[in-house]
Amino acid sequence: MQTILNAISSAAIIAPAAVGFTLLFALFRFANFAVGALMTLGAFACWTLNVPVGLPLWLAAPGGMAVAAAGLWLADRLAYAPLRAAGGATLLLVSIAVALVVENALRLGYGGQIRGFDLPLSRPWVLGPVRLAPEQLGVIAVSAASVAGVMLWLSLSRWGRAVRAAADDPTLAAVRGVPVGKIHAAGIAGAGALVGLGGVLAGVDLAIEPGLGWALIIPVLAAAILGGVGSPMGAVLGALLVGLAEEVTALVMSPSYKAAVGFVVIVLALLLRPYGLLGRELVRK
Amino acid sequence: MTAYLVAILTSVGFYVVLALALNLQWGLTGMLNFGLAGFYALGAYASAITTELGGMPFLAGFAMAIVVGTLAGLAVAGLSARLVGDFLAIATLGFAEIVRFLALNEDWLTRGPRGFPIETRPIPEGLSREASAWAYLGLVALLVVVAFVIVERIRTAPMGRVLRAIREDELVPAALGKDVFRFKLKAFALGAALAAAAGSLYAHWVQNISPDHFTTALAIGVWMSLIVGGTGNNRGVLVGATLVMVILEGSRFLTGVVPGLDAERLSALRIALIGVLIIVTVRFRPEGLLPEPRIRLETPAKGA
Amino acid sequence: MPSLKTPRFTRRHALVLGAGALAAPWIARPGFAQGDAIRIGSLTPNTGGGSPFGPEIAEAHRLVVELVNSQGGVNGREIILTQENSETNPEVAVRAARKLIDADRVMAILGTWSSSVTLGVMPLCQEANVIQMCTSSSESIPAGDKKGLLFDFQALNPAWGKAIARLAVARGFKEIAVMGINNDFTTSMIGTFQQSLEEGGGKVVNEPFLYNPNQPSYRAEVERLIAGNPPAVFIPSYVTDFTAVYREIFRSGYEGQVITISLSTGPQFKEAVGEAANGILHGFPVPPVGKDTFDAYLRFVGLEPNGQVQRPFGSAGYDQINTLLLGIAKAGNLDPFEVAKAIFAISNAPGERVTTYAEGAEKIAAGAEVNYDGASSSVDFLPNGMLASRDFELYEIRDGKDVSLERITSAS
The missing domain is CATH 3.40.50.2300 (Response regulator)
Incomplete structure (x- = not known):
């Protein structure tokens, strides 16, 4: 029972970023490796607002999300947009370069030492056979709310539906008068905010330092691929399954094998079911 | 100073072999292999285990490295041949990280993070330090020449044309009756074998390997060599690899020259600049310094 | 037709860049002493x-x-x-x-x-x-x-394991669960820790195990460590992962004694974790604080001795x-x-x-x-180039500061 709760906690950090990643993939047709570094950017921005500036965490977090979205927009403007015509492979490589730049810009600005939010550690509530720390509940709640919010937006709001249309078939959407440029901007804003949120949630548990992104990008990738790139629901499902796989592996085998789970999931998913559990084949170059 | 330059050239040599292997896989055939470091590592460890734990001479280790590399290449390509573009990249990245993970955790075999000391060397014992360095450079140069010849031959041979066609659009050669799967398999496995061979030579050169030697940063450096030098062009690869190594090592001499930045910040600046360089190159000169040479089609003689 | 707007990065640019990088060593160094230096x-x-x-x-x-x-x-x-x-x-x-x-x-x-x-x-x-x-x-x-x-100039791992085990036993902890980061120094440290613990009449409960750093979560590892609620746990690690691990331990409700090495509990850790750090025991080979040689070194680099390890x-x-x-x-x-x-x-x-x-x-x-x-240290070498002995100190974190509990001199 505790294992399942732990899996949900781990998934909660990964899910928003995975949804953001998969949205970006759907809209722009490439795997954006810079998502990890952007999560780190969100975490650092939130920390800066929280600790030196002194805002409480619930105020600093949206700041972090906004900075991450801005970073994503900047990267798109400078690096990705001019290369829209290039294949997914080139963009993947460029996204790695962007990740290097973002991570080292953070290192340049903040140095390599670790930081933590101004958030006191607390003891858990014991609810029968399971333990749940208040921060864990907070993280799960925020994560679930944000992801649910995004999915509702995608299905119900006009803009959200337009984003989905553009993601499914950009040419058709353009023909029907959907303003693709604005859609892209909306997608970037939304995905960037989700990714930034992921960074903030990660900062609650982990040490905030410039290299944080590399530890996070693998589970995010695994979740998005497992769930099926292009499907937000799939990303959430993927995050849960990856979290569960990690917990079970640590339980059944030695915990040192936990780190391999993400990679193994990625490799197996790609080999056996490239479009994941809930994805469909997207039109690509 | 000469010994240092000899060592640099030797490092460049390894880069070049890796870049040639990647050129075969990606530049020519369009298979995005982000896991190159994995094959490099496999070759290194296979060779080390064979000579140090198995007590066999260097050549046995070298041969074992090639065998392991080829088998691994066949396996990875066989399983993932259906994948395209970035999916393949991610799958191969996963493979490389799994290799690194195994090297780190199965330390009963690989000595894990502590490092695997290697005594066996492919050069005669008792040579002076200078002579050893030159001898090793000679060996590496030999490997570079062999690799270059192999990859160039393939590029200009009919196989090369098929691989290029596969890179552009798999359906065309398939429609023409070519067994696309087998071609991809061969190209990928050959590239993997080259990388593994380089790994074996590398291991016996540094004489102490650990998973930290085979990071994704290395793979990115090899990528840069290809992109900067010219994807698909083997000569370009030589230029690109040399240039990348010059930048990486040359910038070391800049510490202390740039005021106001401590070593940590300077290191971060260096890496950030490399990232910027990749983006700029891809954006403004995607074909690299030496673009792929166009194969002249034979024009029928007039009047024929 | 090449675009007139975007600048072309040509071969010439690359050659200049490359030549510049190669020439840098000779340009950057104003001239150095030859011969006898x-x-x-x-x-x-x-x-x-x-x-x-x-x-x-x-x-x-x-x-x-x-x-x-x-x-x-x-x-x-x-x-x-x-x-x-x-x-x-x-x-x-x-x-x-x-x-x-x-x-x-x-x-x-x-x-x-x-x-x-x-x-x-x-x-x-x-x-x-x-x-x-x-x-x-x-x-x-x-x-x-x-x-x-x-x-x-550093004590070898077996000495660390021995010293920390002795200090743990001296503080009355006889049953300890162990988990270490998977890197180049923990395995031998854990081995001697276990040995010394047993010599002191204690024992390691559960199987000691290693964990990998750079993970998004350490819940499973911590679960395994605190299974059966051992009175104390020993976690040799680095500050980045220890911060995350310790948060996990705290949030899991574990109330036993946490012991680690001082590498993990520097000022950054204390700042990140705050009050919850109080109570942690940590040990480390240390310079002889208070001795004239150490104080002289501190002053030499511009610091004042303050009774703590700097x-x-x-x-x-x-x-x-x-x-x-x-x-x-x-x-x-x-x-x-x-x-x-x-x-x-x-x-x-x-x-x-x-x-x-x-x-x-x-x-x-x-x-x-x-x-x-x-x-x-007193810098006395064994014939194999290792230190003959070095001081170890055990601290407890109280009110955000390291308070020294005991110091021993451990033979390598």
Whole structure:
């Protein structure tokens, strides 16, 4: 029972970023490796607002999300947009370069030492056979709310539906008068905010330092691929399954094998079911 | 100073072999292999285990490295041949990280993070330090020449044309009756074998390997060599690899020259600049310094 | 048709860039002493896992060299110090070492911190007969030094394990669960910890295990560690993962004693975790706080002694450069084997106690034997180049500060 709760906690950090990643993939047709570094950017921005500036965490977090979205927009403007015509492979490589730049810009600005939010550690509530720390509940709640919010937006709001249309078939959407440029901007804003949120949630548990992104990008990738790139629901499902796989592996085998789970999931998913559990084949170059 | 330059050239040599292997896989055939470091590592460890734990001479280790590399290449390509573009990249990245993970955790075999000391060397014992360095450079140069010849031959041979066609659009050669799967398999496995061979030579050169030697940063450096030098062009690869190594090592001499930045910040600046360089190159000169040479089609003689 | 707007990065640009990078060494260096100078390399972890400690080691090397040069050098020879960053990565360190050895022609490389880096550059140094001085703790180190050219200023892992176990037993903890980070120094530490614990009448509960760093969560690892609610847990780790692990332990409700090594609990950790850090026990090989040599070192680098351990590794760097220079002074030449022998002679008894280069050089010139007493330890070497002993200190974190509980001197 505790294992399942732990899996949900781990998934909660990964899910928003995975949804953001998969949205970006759907809209722009490439795997954006810079998502990890952007999560780190969100975490650092939130920390800066929280600790030196002194805002409480619930105020600093949206700041972090906004900075991450801005970073994503900047990267798109400078690096990705001019290369829209290039294949997914080139963009993947460029996204790695962007990740290097973002991570080292953070290192340049903040140095390599670790930081933590101004958030006191607390003891858990014991609810029968399971333990749940208040921060864990907070993280799960925020994560679930944000992801649910995004999915509702995608299905119900006009803009959200337009984003989905553009993601499914950009040419058709353009023909029907959907303003693709604005859609892209909306997608970037939304995905960037989700990714930034992921960074903030990660900062609650982990040490905030410039290299944080590399530890996070693998589970995010695994979740998005497992769930099926292009499907937000799939990303959430993927995050849960990856979290569960990690917990079970640590339980059944030695915990040192936990780190391999993400990679193994990625490799197996790609080999056996490239479009994941809930994805469909997207039109690509 | 000469010994240092000899060592640099030797490092460049390894880069070049890796870049040639990647050129075969990606530049020519369009298979995005982000896991190159994995094959490099496999070759290194296979060779080390064979000579140090198995007590066999260097050549046995070298041969074992090639065998392991080829088998691994066949396996990875066989399983993932259906994948395209970035999916393949991610799958191969996963493979490389799994290799690194195994090297780190199965330390009963690989000595894990502590490092695997290697005594066996492919050069005669008792040579002076200078002579050893030159001898090793000679060996590496030999490997570079062999690799270059192999990859160039393939590029200009009919196989090369098929691989290029596969890179552009798999359906065309398939429609023409070519067994696309087998071609991809061969190209990928050959590239993997080259990388593994380089790994074996590398291991016996540094004489102490650990998973930290085979990071994704290395793979990115090899990528840069290809992109900067010219994807698909083997000569370009030589230029690109040399240039990348010059930048990486040359910038070391800049510490202390740039005021106001401590070593940590300077290191971060260096890496950030490399990232910027990749983006700029891809954006403004995607074909690299030496673009792929166009194969002249034979024009029928007039009047024929 | 090439666009007129976007600048083209041509072959020419690349050649200029490449030539510039290659020429940089000759342009950047204004000119260096030839011939008789003493060339020393300083290879420290200024970035990466060792980055909290590299800069203080490099600083100690630099300041002593400046001082000795201003006093006339060693036997009238100038010392040229070249500093490089190992990035706490053996692959990078090896390339840096090659430059130091072949381009800068150093006779010694000081300052390597991580065991994997020290072991990584060892084949190169052994081949080139270059003296190595490090602060690494892996047991594999003495075995790799076949020429007697390596001096280790840090206690080896078995000593750490032993010391921490004894201190734990002394505090009354007999049942301890163990989990360590998977890197180059924990496995042997855990082995001796277990052994010493058992010798002291205690035992390790559950199977000790290793975990990998750089993970998004450590819940599963912590679950396993605290299964059965052991009275105490021992977690050798680094600060980045320990921060996340400790948060997990706290949030899981574990109320037993947490024991770790002091590498994980520096000021950054305390700041990140806040009040919850109180109560943690941690131990570390330490310089002799309060001793005149350590205080003198602190003042030398511009700090005031305050009863706490400051610059744990910088003091070792200080001792490294001092003993090397004294060894050179005594040997009278730069032959690495003579210098190495001389280093043993000046660090060990018999001899008059000296604590700085100037003091020692004077006595050596007068023909006397000296025994260098260091800022990081008494700097007495076993024949294999390892320290004969080093102090260990056990602390408890109270009110956000490290309060010293006990200090022992542990034989290597």
